[in-house]
Amino acid sequence: EVQLVESGGGLVKPGGSLRLSCAASGFSFSTYSMNWVRQAPGKGLEWVSSIRSGSEYVYYADSVMGRFTISRDNTGNSLYLQMNSLRVEDTAVYYCARPKNQDPYYFYGMDVWGQGTTVTVSS
Amino acid sequence: DIQMTQSPSSLSASVGDTVTITCRTSQSVSDYLNWYQQKLGKAPKILIYVASNLQGGVPSRFTGSGSGTDFTLTITNLQPEDSATYYCQQSYSTPYSFGRGTQLEIK
Numbered sequence: 001e002v003q004l005v006e007s008g009g010g011l012v013k014p015g016g017s018l019r020l021s022c023a024a025s026g027f028s029f030s031t032y033s034m035n036w037v038r039q040a041p042g043k044g045l046e047w048v049s050s051i052r053s054g055s056e057y058v059y060y061a062d063s064v065m066g067r068f069t070i071s072r073d074n075t076g077n078s079l080y081l082q083m084n085s086l087r088v089e090d091t092a093v094y095y096c097a098r099p100k101n102q103d104p105y106y107f108y109g110m111d112v113w114g115q116g117t118t119v120t121v122s123s
Numbered sequence: 124d125i126q127m128t129q130s131p132s133s134l135s136a137s138v139g140d141t142v143t144i145t146c147r148t149s150q151s152v153s154d155y156l157n158w159y160q161q162k163l164g165k166a167p168k169i170l171i172y173v174a175s176n177l178q179g180g181v182p183s184r185f186t187g188s189g190s191g192t193d194f195t196l197t198i199t200n201l202q203p204e205d206s207a208t209y210y211c212q213q214s215y216s217t218p219y220s221f222g223r224g225t226q227l228e229i230k
Contacts, residue, residue: 044210044221044222044223045167045210045212045221046221047217047218047219047221050217050219059217059218060218061218062218100169100178107155107215107219108155108157108172108173108214109157109159109172109173109212110167110169111172111178113166113167113168116166
């Protein structure tokens, strides 16, 4: 079964750090780019970051640039999001999501999603 | 960055009705436009990819169309289980922006 399972969420104070993990199984993780998408309480979806299959390119939303770092371990089939200098507005459910296609140049949307992990930034 | 304008923000319809949701992008995304359905407390689910391609397992009641900057998601013969929020997303260039969502209520 193709599956993504996020972990690492929790309550953190503004300015703090957190590292999210996403464990992938059931597919050839090393051949896919991967993404993080978040959803603030009661709000819509926001794409956060993407990483190519070999980590050769990474991309970020302006709202997290310079504070968040995406990385992956293809040997361990895991995706990570290191979140530093957290702000109240980073409070959200964070999803990892796999693209539908393996071609890094043509992105056909995301067809496999984890269940999400909740990050709460509050003093 | 590409801006997404999705409308309406909410709508209410009855079982058996047909509804249309539109998504407009601030610049051409060719056909790199995807549609997702999200039910309360659940992860999003892709319905349509690359404008008009139906994801496997998704009922044929869902149809996507458009190219360039104007896209539509049409749901025919509405069913109670279609009650959800629907999002468009462009996958043409980063940041891969989403529309603000359309909340569909089934009366």
